[in-house]
Amino acid sequence: MSSEQPKGGADKSTPIPDNAAVRAADALDSRLGIYGAAKKNLRKVFPDHWSFMLGEVALYSFIVLLLTGVFLTLFFKPSMQEVVYDGSYVPLQGIHMSQAYASTLDISFDIRGGLAMRQIHHWAALIFVSSLFVHMFRIFFTGAFRKPREINWLFGFLLLVLAMVNGFTGYSLPDDLLSGTGLRIAEGVVLAIPLVGTYVQFFLFGGEFPGEDIVPRLFTIHVLLIPAIMVGLVTVHLILVFYQKHTQFPGPGKTEKNVVGLPLLPVYAAKAGGFFFIVFGITAALGGLVQINPIWSYGPYNPGQITAGSQPDWYIGFLEGSLRLMPNWEWNIWGHTFSFNVLIPSLILPGVLFTFMAMYPWIEGWITGDKREHHLLDRPRNMPVRTGLGVAWITCYGVLWVCGGNDIIATHFHMSINAITWIGRVAFFVAPVLAYLATVRICKGLQRRDRDKVLHGRETGVIKKLPHGEFIEIHEPLEPGMRHTLTAHEQPKPYELDAAEDENGVARKVKRSDKLRSRMSHWYFAEPIEKPTAEEYKELTSGHGHH
């Protein structure tokens, strides 16, 4: 271990104290061997970058969800038993409703701090899913998912999917008009599944929609099944981050073989621990001050009622948008109904989008043929195709998400809903392509700027007039560290097929997959902006007064 701490390790002269804390630690060590783990981890180094806190936001909002969720379970009654409301919210007094809805009203109006807790829980859920998405974007755009971290990408992906599913189940529990509408749509989606859909619906809901079973069933899924799986996945995710050590951005002193940063004890512990309190504090203030999901104004669920402008939570909005954009294709073959108008937008399309996301590390690994470990992050501009693909994915998701609110756009901007839907249909196909092309161009432009900066230095803004009257701007050479940072990335060559004929002139059989891989690889690495070479740099700097 000593080799792991060339710098910053505690001085040998630091005295070993003899006090109650040490004696307690000794007692634990003789039973659990804690000093071994402490030796490895107490001074573990974590690199610092603002984007590394995105995963932390996700972790902390998850903890906030667990804490506030436990509080809510103490008062929430997951039952569809019909009751007559007699709580303190006057407009609903005397109304028939399910116990689930009535107890949610009690939490909101009769349990002190209950509404704050409910709203903290809801805000934390929105922040949780948002931070998971943004955290994954960071991992994606910097190539942090590459070997050896592909498995952790997959765990993170599963956490994202489970978070979205659990968000939906939680949203459905209060049994208010809006949550019931969401469930009704889910029921329609389940019914559209070929062959087994009708049976799945009857088993899931315990009969016809809505039935009396769905809320207690969703409750068990929401508070037990999915959270238990998520706690397990989060634990493994963090163990892997610890074990594999964090990635870092290239820079002076940072290599593939080291990790540069501040030690867990005390700096990272204080910063990360402090950040937990900041995330919790902001969510708590939001929960107290900013209203979210005012279920009392929606009324109890009744399958015959609805309000205009019904919207799901933001992360389900893309499914709503894809359902809205889809043309009304439905086939009837041999007495069976294929509801493509429901199947494609709600199951097949999200399936493709999210499978691509889950498999991306392996897709890219196969195309590039790169089997090496990567601990230094890519700057997104240096991988234009990957960055372009990511932006195209986000654009695709974004178009669907925006179209999930096409009715709100129509009423706010006085536009035709049909026109907005048609724009959305076209944009779904065209916008990702345009976003891809624009991103690749921007990336290459930024690479060119890096190249110029390395070769010609930084623009100082100082204008100098030369004796013969010419004005030039003075460029200041970059620091060696910056020069290194801007040129540290690799520029891989595309994967080349072997010659079509071997040295004896015999035609070689080229596998189809190899051909595809070569084509994809050329697409990935084609036309790079060449990094400046040492010769170019010297030629430019050895001359007089470069500009």
Place this chain on the structure above:
Amino acid sequence: MSSQDKSEVPEEHLPEVPASAHVPAESDPFADPGLPAHEPRRTDIDEKAANRAERQVAFLFVISMLATIGFIWSYVGIDKDRIIDIFFFGKIGAQNAALGGTLGIALFCIGAGAIHWARTLMTDEEIVQERHEFTSDPETREYAIREFTQGASDSVIGRRPLIRRTMIGAMALVPLSGVVLLRDLGPMPGTKLRHTEWKPGKELINEATGLPIKPDDIVKGSLTMALPEGLVEKYGPAGQKEELSHGWLEKAGMSAILLVRLEPKDVKSKKELAWGHEGIVAYSKICTHVGCPIGLYEQQTHHLLCPCHQSTFDLADDGKVVFGPAARSLPQLKIHVNEAGNLAASQDFAEPVGASFWERG
């Protein structure tokens, strides 16, 4: 583990280091100059600044303590029904705002204090640690594989195919019990999705008033929601609510209808007029897309819009889809006027209402 910790990552697992790296800058201008020297912060060299930072951290922690006291006071001291108007946040419950706000401040200040402490007074000198290799060394690899092979061979699983095959068979079958156990989650669908509560002669009950509907009640341009008898909440003679039969929500979810009065000359379909009464027509309220109740009626065009996914149906043309993701027309309910002068159903819907399903055909 310890042997791995010491070993460095072998070269072949790492990206190529540019041939130029770690060479003096004269020969390579892009070489890694190594970690920059640590630059002390103000608090590292100025004891006064350090003391000031300490007081700032302590101040934040004190604020947190006060906020927690404020939280407890809000819990016991503020009336839970009091509403206050806060600029920008609008009218909100005073107690919830106070509880959330004080809890937020109490937590935030702990976090801000800890981070300020870390940034000003804890070391900011970066440490370099070596990464360790994940791939085991060949010795460990061979040892592990050999041990596993030995273990597998000790189990004789390779030499005893009968055990192997029956074990695989048993393991493959046993999860079936779990699947079978799920059977009683719900009843078989049967033909339940094909029928609603409408039967010949069943009266239409206005959902809003709880009363039967006379043709004159339906005025042009308005949308009337109706349900079969027995599914609408009614008040008894003494003003008490009459209990609805068990499962009324499921039945209402299938049977909800809406009534409109159209100008007979505007109606394109003869069958539609024949199934209505003097231009009054009844349609299922449940969207044929995924089953949302439809509620937005545009009187000028006779179009009915579903608020969920904007499927649009033309009520003057057999409920045909004119826009949106729904594939099928809205089912029409055949109605007539009975001896009491009330609107009543002549039969159940001729086709299943609501979302499509596999067996629908």
